[in-house]
Amino acid sequence: MQSPAGGWLSISSERGDDWLAEQLENLWEDRFQDTPRVNNVEIYFARPWKTRLGVISLIGNGHQTSIRINSLLCDSQVPDEICIVTVAHELVHYAHGFGSPLPRKFAHPHQGNVVSRELVLRGLSRELQYYRDWIADNWYPFYYSQMGHRRGRGHLRDVHRQPHARSAACHT
Ligand SMILES: [Zn+2]
DSSP, X not given: OBOTTSXXXXXXXXXXHXXXXXXXXXXXXXXXXXXXXXXXXXEEEOOOOXXXXXXXXXXXTTTEEEEEEOGGGGSXXXXXXXXXXXXXXXXXXXXXXXXXXXXXXXXXXXXXXXXHHHHHHTTOHHHHHHHHHHHHHHHHHHHHHHHOOOOSHHHHHHHHSOOOGGGGSBOO
């Protein structure tokens, strides 16, 4: 998204772990009221992964859920929606019993597109479409602009592969 002046539109100048926790709270209150919070849930920016935007895991005998978000998403060039959909994606996993003590609703976390379907059901279709388009158009160029290019076969394989939303989505 570019501002009329031609620069990157920066909505969140202070996007840190506190901001992430706030987005989690907002989503839980606005979109996931029916999902009980049955343990302690922490969320924070972790590492600049290339092919994952977020990951949710259950730790400490189920007493704690850890949601880690790609640290590149704290950059102001990344629109808020990308972070918010990523957090919502992980919350859907929580609701489905992945990375949470809740009963598992499916055999696999991404079975039959269940995450996207649930995001639409919870009123996030506009944000989801924006997220998909942005990731498809921007993720790999943005990643390389931040992390630099690596020479070698891996790099060549990456630039010749058509990036799409799923390839940079979530691994549980
Ligand atoms: Zn996922």
